Amino acid sequence: MVGKTGQGHPPGTGAKPARRREGLPQISTNPESAGTELQRRSQLLWEAQPRPSRGSKPKLSREDIVQAAITVADGDGLAALTMHTVAERLGFSTMALYRYFPNKEALIDASVDAAMGTPPQRSGTRAGWRREVRHWAYAKRAMLCSRPWLAELPFVAAPHGPNWLSWHEAFLQTIADTALSPEDKMDMLSVVHAYVSGASDTAISLARALSRGISPDEWAKAVGADLCRAINDPRYPNLSAILTSQSGGISDSSPLPVRAGKPRTMEEGFDFGLERVLDGIERYMVSLEPP
């Protein structure tokens, strides 16, 4: 099925004239002044609307809707997250949601941020940056794997909501005591973030497959099978050699080749890579000390 968000399409394809219809005040974010589309999306994530005093009271709230959306996505995947299913879960009509979010994208923006949750709070005691970064990385990975639909949405650099910033903040807290410059700290955040999200992809893919009804066994076999196509294919001498070396096979617990003697689970693979990354960071930190 591919990663469908199930979008149908905005009927009026061309640039929307942003005309002010009378029927729909559309969330607001005052229609004319509002800047870029990106800015508008960001606003919706950060700025609360001051409840108007005139009309009838809303029976829903953005939070309600976001919670419902998350529940749907958690349960049946991103493909099941439609305006209809969300509204249905709340016992409202599809169109009711549009009083709270201008479109599905806005609902997803909000749901993503909410679904990320808040990062683990650091214990009062300082455990050393390495241990803390590791902890952060595991937490982030766990968060992503527990909601595989988050990774189904293409990464967008904006908009970023409160929780997204919280995760960044939490990371920066882990290295707050180090000698890194402010700029270096941001770089380290980028490195670790990049590794964690990239390295979680396989586990996320498995999680998604599971919730899609594919058994772990089936999945492992399929992944292993594709790799094994390399064997004896002259185009892939190195891959072929590695796959056929000694233990060579595919372990049951993991679709990836096992390490001689010690089979690696995906967790262990993640861990191994993380330690390499941390080593690299540590080396950089050490290099700052001498002078």
Added chain:
Amino acid sequence: MVGKTGQGHPPGTGAKPARRREGLPQISTNPESAGTELQRRSQLLWEAQPRPSRGSKPKLSREDIVQAAITVADGDGLAALTMHTVAERLGFSTMALYRYFPNKEALIDASVDAAMGTPPQRSGTRAGWRREVRHWAYAKRAMLCSRPWLAELPFVAAPHGPNWLSWHEAFLQTIADTALSPEDKMDMLSVVHAYVSGASDTAISLARALSRGISPDEWAKAVGADLCRAINDPRYPNLSAILTSQSGGISDSSPLPVRAGKPRTMEEGFDFGLERVLDGIERYMVSLEPP
């Protein structure tokens, strides 16, 4: 818009009985025997169909269709990649495509693999693993940025086509001469791959924004603006401090905070992180030598 693949939906939602209709031989992959869905997808990527000898000659080929699909996605993004637009570009009816691919997902599977292209061939001379891995990483990043729609598709661990394996093969070639065990080599592949894909996300997001009609300036402002919401917000003390430190601002060339004195472009940020990862790998390699 979110990352839509523009899927409409498969009308028959429940598990398809895989019944054999008479009207549509459906690609084939013989209907009853075929194993898992995953296996079936993989087959389509790897196993050529032996042209049937009975009926009329096909006027298209999978390659034709894949090329058209890639052209559409390159030009107008993944959202524009519909069975209709692809068929239109080829001058055929929408349904004609279904004689070559059982569904859109299969077409995308094939398009993704083809769009990845082949990795850069290593020059005959050995340049040292570090330089070669670096080269591979840059090439992969460039490939992803040049086709930002690839990253719009959720990562799936399977199926993986020939080109995907080629990229893996090329990586393994770069470290073929090292003392790493076969298993370690696979791990290194995982680490570098994870970093590269994770670290390319921002650049990819920018590339996507650009092709969506958003100016680099707008984009940078939006990304920077979200970060700046942290300033003076008690929830984000570390982030706030870093953003307001010295140079603190947002450089024009990049939405990310600039490093004291030396503004970093996204490329430089990628490079910085990559060197940390390579340092970590190098340290591991060195640790293997003594014994």
Added chain:
DNA sequence: AAATAATAGTGTATGATGTACGCAATTTGA
């Protein structure tokens, strides 16, 4: 050569989806 079998390409139909629009009920400031 004619008949047969199987495939390729197409038109039409269907159900899902996001969302525009306008109406009716609700709430409150004037």
Added chain:
DNA sequence: TCAAATTGCGTACATCATACACTATTATTT
């Protein structure tokens, strides 16, 4: 009390993926 603004909803529509049936095409069989 009344008018203005707002909420929730039914309906309408465009766009998708795709099922199905029909025709034209081609090779094999007779």
